[in-house]
Structure formats: structure tokens, C-alpha cells
Amino acid sequence: MLTLVVILFLLMNIHGNVAACVFPTELVGMWSSSDGGHLDITADEINDYRINLTVMLTVISFKCHDLYQGKYILKSSSSFLFNTFEFDAYLCVDFYKISSTKFTYQLASVVDPSLNERVVTSFAGNIPVLADICNRLRPTMTEHSLQKKDSQIAMFETTVLISRTTEPNIQLHLEAKTQKGPVEYAALIGGVVWRHAEPSKKDEETKGVQ
Structure with missing residues (x-):
């Protein structure tokens, strides 16, 4: 037994x-x-x-x-x-x-x-x-x-994770806004967020490090 x-x-x-x-x-x-x-x-x-x-x-x-x-x-x-x-x-x-x-x-x-x-x-x-x-x-x-x-997603912005490598400190994000705002690309590399924003019709291109 x-x-x-x-x-x-x-x-x-x-x-x-x-x-x-x-x-x-x-x-x-x-x-x-x-x-x-x-x-x-x-x-x-x-x-x-x-x-x-x-x-x-x-x-x-x-x-x-x-x-x-x-x-x-x-x-x-x-x-x-x-x-x-x-x-x-x-x-x-x-x-x-x-x-x-x-x-x-x-x-x-x-x-x-x-x-x-x-x-x-x-x-x-x-x-x-x-x-x-x-x-x-x-x-x-x-x-x-x-x-x-x-889900209740804000109309002016949504964020989609498009890829993540095997390295935990490297991530790529894509943030898309409506025609009233810019399209922003963001990459998290080594704990630093690098951003690039494509301007809307009324905005100028902006680049920065956060």
C-alpha cells in the first residue's frame, strides 16, 4: 500500500x-x-x-x-x-x-x-x-x-511594447499619439531613456534624454 x-x-x-x-x-x-x-x-x-x-x-x-x-x-x-x-x-x-x-x-x-x-x-x-x-x-x-x-485607453496616447531583448536592461517602446500630438519613440538602454519625437504639423521636432 x-x-x-x-x-x-x-x-x-x-x-x-x-x-x-x-x-x-x-x-x-x-x-x-x-x-x-x-x-x-x-x-x-x-x-x-x-x-x-x-x-x-x-x-x-x-x-x-x-x-x-x-x-x-x-x-x-x-x-x-x-x-x-x-x-x-x-x-x-x-x-x-x-x-x-x-x-x-x-x-x-x-x-x-x-x-x-x-x-x-x-x-x-x-x-x-x-x-x-x-x-x-x-x-x-x-x-x-x-x-x-x-480597457479604458486614453484617446490621446497609447503605449505598445514592441520588443525586448534577452538583456534585461534594454527595452524598446513605441508611443503613438493622435494627429493632435507627436509620435514618440523611446528606448531604455542601461537605465537611461532616450526619446525621439516626430513633430505634429504645429510642433517642431524635439529630442532629449530623460
Whole structure:
């Protein structure tokens, strides 16, 4: 009996506590993604995600399946058929919070050459080892943005994080204003913010260091 308990304990630790896989409350809601289209995120599921799983674009839901080194393992809510075989799809997602209405995320899997997507597929019911899903060692310059659709965004300005390198002290931002104001580019390098503003019709070009 003791041996059976030990085996069950080890199995739970290998595959993690699936029931505990939930997203932060701030991620729940409707989002616009730069990569996956318009997403409906619940406490444990991402709906309407666009991805190429066969020969054409597929809209599918992914369930929060497990956690691995701070990343979220997502499993397709339903299997998909390819060449008469059923497969499950897995994503490894690393979220970064910018604000309560802005997130960025990286897909921490290597590209599947047959699909040209950062996804891991497996025969239905055959769960891969988590390390084989999150198998991208150094994600770089491939962040995608999430903007909450129902957030109250100021009409005169919005900020979008367009990229972040593997160096934590280098970030690039793009701030876009309406026609009444300038378009501003900002780069955070070594803790110093460098800005360049393109003038509006009535403003002159300004450059400065903050």
C-alpha cells in the first residue's frame, strides 16, 4: 500500500498539479493579440487562438494544463485530425505584465518545421514531458503583445511594447499619439531613456534624454 502511495506521489510531481493551473485574474477577459487574434481568456482557458495545425489556419481553444519553471503549459481543448491520426497540441507560454491592461508573452517552444509554428504536437492522450514542450532555451526578440479590449485607453496616447531583448536592461517602446500630438519613440538602454519625437504639423521636432 505504501509503495502505491509513493508511485502516485511521484506521478503527480512529474506531470504537476493540473488542477492548480490557472491564469492570473488580470489575464481574464477579452484581449487583442499581435499573434493569436482576438482572445477570450477565462481562469483556465484561452479561446479563439489562431494557429496553423494542418494545412490551413485553425481557430482553437487551449486549456491551462500545467506549470513549468514559471511558464504555462497549454493543451488544445480538443484533438485535431491529421492524416487520419488524432493529435493534441501544446504551447509553452511565458507572460510578462506591463500593466493591468497590457501584457506581452513569448512562446517558449522551438519551431515545428512541418507547421512553422512554435507548438509541440503529440498523439492524442500521449502527454509529452514538460521539458520537451518548453524546449526553447533562449527566446529573443519574439515577444507578442496583449491589449485588453475593454480597457479604458486614453484617446490621446497609447503605449505598445514592441520588443525586448534577452538583456534585461534594454527595452524598446513605441508611443503613438493622435494627429493632435507627436509620435514618440523611446528606448531604455542601461537605465537611461532616450526619446525621439516626430513633430505634429504645429510642433517642431524635439529630442532629449530623460
